[in-house]
Amino acid sequence: MATSIKINVNSKIFPTKDKEDQTYAAIKALNLNISKGEFCSVIGPSGCGKTTLLNLIAGLDKDLKGEILFDGGKKLDDIRIAYMFQNSRLLPWLNVLENVEVVLSRDQKLKHRAKEILSVMGLEKFLKFYPNQLSGGMQRRVALARSYSSQPELFLLDEPFISLDEKMANKLREMLINLWTNEPTTIVFVTHDLREAIYLSDRIIFLSKAPSKVILDKKVNIRRPRKLEDKKIETLREEILKTTKDIFDGEEKNA
Numbered sequence: 001m002a003t004s005i006k007i008n009v010n011s012k013i014f015p016t017k018d019k020e021d022q023t024y025a026a027i028k029a030l031n032l033n034i035s036k037g038e039f040c041s042v043i044g045p046s047g048c049g050k051t052t053l054l055n056l057i058a059g060l061d062k063d064l065k066g067e068i069l070f071d072g073g074k075k076l077d078d079i080r081i082a083y084m085f086q087n088s089r090l091l092p093w094l095n096v097l098e099n100v101e102v103v104l105s106r107d108q109k110l111k112h113r114a115k116e117i118l119s120v121m122g123l124e125k126f127l128k129f130y131p132n133q134l135s136g137g138m139q140r141r142v143a144l145a146r147s148y149s150s151q152p153e154l155f156l157l158d159e160p161f162i163s164l165d166e167k168m169a170n171k172l173r174e175m176l177i178n179l180w181t182n183e184p185t186t187i188v189f190v191t192h193d194l195r196e197a198i199y200l201s202d203r204i205i206f207l208s209k210a211p212s213k214v215i216l217d218k219k220v221n222i223r224r225p226r227k228l229e230d231k232k233i234e235t236l237r238e239e240i241l242k243t244t245k246d247i248f249d250g251e252e253k254n255a
Contacts, residue, residue, distance in 0.1 A: 028211035044207030
């Protein structure tokens, strides 16, 4: 299952810590539609509101001017959402199997998926291991398995592979694509890595510096399945950097 998303954030403002009467505008006039089952990456300069956008979509922050609609009008509570962060956030007192089962406890029909998806992730021999007995890469695999085990209609990822070495990050990227291919869902993936975004995505959304808005909506017209070493990925990366060289600074103008 998957959901469409219609995002119309007129503004998202935070109070400043220094002065009570001043505010910081993180997002302004950000409009974006994401189709069911689409893999959409979001890129933008540091501090532009990428994580804030994910939190608004997830309903973790509801203080905004505007609206976010699912399937044209479904309530947030009616959507099954998974969220994967920059660190694994595993519960240290639970073993690998229990860390996945904990998100399935409310739905007995999905309980069997814990062992199944851990096996898909190559972790069937580590079910009784605790997080402190695992490498960073293995912890991230457990986190990915936990997120996908609930069969989310919407999967949000906030730079989930950022602290891993390139070999492990590539392995997890391939695992994510395999999961998504076999069980399609709508994905919003925040990254700073353009090559990663091209490899993974159907579309790449570039945000301006804060207050952020969409300054480029780029479709990735590279046939799937893709390979990380595919020359077409590097060609598109160079094309984007050449034609919109200020894009990573959040600048809309071309050069």
